[in-house]
Amino acid sequence: MTDGERGAQDVAASFAERKHENYIDGTWVAPSSGTSIPVVDPGRGAAIGTIAASGVEDVDRAVAAARTNFEAGAWRSLPSARRSEVLWAIGEGIAAAADELVELESLDNGMPVKAARGHVANAVQCFRYFAGLADKIFGHSSQIQSAGRQVLGYTVKEPIGVVGLIVPWNAPLRQTVYKVAPALAAGCSIVLKPAEETSLTALRLAEIVTAAGVPAGTFNVVTGEGEPVGSRLTEHPDVDKVSFTGSTSVGRAIIRAAAGNLKKLTLELGGKSPLVLFDDADLEKAIPHAAMSIFGNAGQVCSAASRLIVHGSIHDEVVQRIAAFGDGLRLGYRTEDVQLGPLISQVQLDRVTGYVDGAVEAGAEIVGGDLPTPDEGFFYRPIVVTGVQPKMTVYREEIFGPVLSALPFDDVDEAVALANDTRYGLAASVFTGDVGRAHSVASRLRAGRVGINVHGITDFTMPGGGYKESGWGRENGPDAVDPYLEVKSVFTLLG
Numbered sequence: 001m002t003d004g005e006r007g008a009q010d011v012a013a014s015f016a017e018r019k020h021e022n023y024i025d026g027t028w029v030a031p032s033s034g035t036s037i038p039v040v041d042p043g044r045g046a047a048i049g050t051i052a053a054s055g056v057e058d059v060d061r062a063v064a065a066a067r068t069n070f071e072a073g074a075w076r077s078l079p080s081a082r083r084s085e086v087l088w089a090i091g092e093g094i095a096a097a098a099d100e101l102v103e104l105e106s107l108d109n110g111m112p113v114k115a116a117r118g119h120v121a122n123a124v125q126c127f128r129y130f131a132g133l134a135d136k137i138f139g140h141s142s143q144i145q146s147a148g149r150q151v152l153g154y155t156v157k158e159p160i161g162v163v164g165l166i167v168p169w170n171a172p173l174r175q176t177v178y179k180v181a182p183a184l185a186a187g188c189s190i191v192l193k194p195a196e197e198t199s200l201t202a203l204r205l206a207e208i209v210t211a212a213g214v215p216a217g218t219f220n221v222v223t224g225e226g227e228p229v230g231s232r233l234t235e236h237p238d239v240d241k242v243s244f245t246g247s248t249s250v251g252r253a254i255i256r257a258a259a260g261n262l263k264k265l266t267l268e269l270g271g272k273s274p275l276v277l278f279d280d281a282d283l284e285k286a287i288p289h290a291a292m293s294i295f296g297n298a299g300q301v302c303s304a305a306s307r308l309i310v311h312g313s314i315h316d317e318v319v320q321r322i323a324a325f326g327d328g329l330r331l332g333y334r335t336e337d338v339q340l341g342p343l344i345s346q347v348q349l350d351r352v353t354g355y356v357d358g359a360v361e362a363g364a365e366i367v368g369g370d371l372p373t374p375d376e377g378f379f380y381r382p383i384v385v386t387g388v389q390p391k392m393t394v395y396r397e398e399i400f401g402p403v404l405s406a407l408p409f410d411d412v413d414e415a416v417a418l419a420n421d422t423r424y425g426l427a428a429s430v431f432t433g434d435v436g437r438a439h440s441v442a443s444r445l446r447a448g449r450v451g452i453n454v455h456g457i458t459d460f461t462m463p464g465g466g467y468k469e470s471g472w473g474r475e476n477g478p479d480a481v482d483p484y485l486e487v488k489s490v491f492t493l494l495g
């Protein structure tokens with residue numbers, strides 16, 4: 001380990017050890033309850049710090065600060081070129097603190113250091129991307145006739161107002177940035193609710209955002225449990241929009257809560273994504289890709305390829321090779337050679353174990369899972385489940401662990417039917433050497449993102465979202481700012 005790496009670890013550990021408070025109206029504020037939630041290192045199962053256990057009063061205070069900021073125009077009324085400059089400065093601030101953020105993300109979430117490094121680099125690029133869009137928010141004009149009169153009509157795009165951003169624990173910094181950057185580019189004021197398991201990088205981001213020049217009250221962070229913090233934020237009458245990434249069950253609760261003032265919603269929800277593997281695929285490339293599409297980040301990815309739909313003629317070979325690939329991974333914690341980290345918590349470990357035990361009781365078999373496991377922390381070995389039937393819970397429900405369900409097929413129509421036989425539609429992929437079949441199958445898969453000989457690519461330059469119960473709306477891409485805007489039509493008589 002270099003001196004720089006050791007220094008970054010020390011800085012991250014020191015930050016984690018703080019007694020963290022909420023960030024409201026440009027200052028750190030103790031929660032009204034006076035209580036805290038332990039920050040647990042999932043690699044060791046030990047508490048390393050605390051965050052504020054906030055309540056309804058804290059959310060109300062943050063929303064009031066954001067509303068005051070918005071109505072005063074401290075951020076939304078800045079020239080768009082100035083907002084662009086500030087977003088670029090946030091990206092530069094993240095870049096300057098990159099080593100610390102990598103260690104903080106790995107410490108808080110348990111993800112391998114290499115993965116965390118990629119997420120931090122992605123966050124820098126994301127702010128730079130939306131800095132480029134912030135001064136390119138345009139309306140349009142039209143000359144029309146109304147009752148024989150000449151009329152000039154034009155549109156104005158205005159920030160929607162106060163937005164509540166609720167992010168999950170599986171990719172904390174990246175998911176936060178994917179929401180914060182376009183919301184700031186649009187001119188909105190923000191109340192951010194990070195996952196209670198992984199709030200540290202969001203709190204560190206508050207410091208970076210402020211240092212970059214974002215006015216007090218524009219960006220607020222309130223930590224705590226989903227109930228009461230998340231529920232109050234989604235039902236709050238002075239919040240104009242909520243963007244949420246998480247489970248479908250919570251998404252339904254948000255929809256009900258938002259009905260009070262009909263606030264706008266963007267929801268990226270659960271997934272049970274299929275990877276369709278034909279017998280003419282290049283297995284030397286497909287096997288490691290299919291394996292890491294479910295084993296990466298310990299399977300804690302919404303778009304993870306958790307259902308392997310593989311041609312019957314190669315089913316046994318593929319299952320054995322994927323299981324062997326999983327058994328060859330380096331399972332561990334916070335070193336450069338680690339490929340697979342822990343699950344986020346004991347609760348999640350128990351959840352994954354329960355799903356697998358239920359599958360075995362229902363007649364399924366486990367292949368793989370033979371690699372060594374650390375003595376402490378919330379680790380689960382990557383496995384393949386075979387003998388699966390389409391109605392089994394392990395095949396239908398989102399597990400969020402390194403568990404791959406394998407099911408054989410005989411022909412194209414059966415493969416597509418099996419792939420689409422789910423209430424979810426977040427991601428899907430097809431692996432084949434036949435270009436025509438690849439595009440034909442891709443067109444029939446009901447998912448918001450479809451890969452051809454690749455799975456699960458996510459990027460801030462391309463829209464992301466789901467079909468069916470995997471969500472409402474899209475985030476990212478050139479139109480990602482639009483959900484944070486209202487469009488106003490203005491008319492004036494000519495002559």
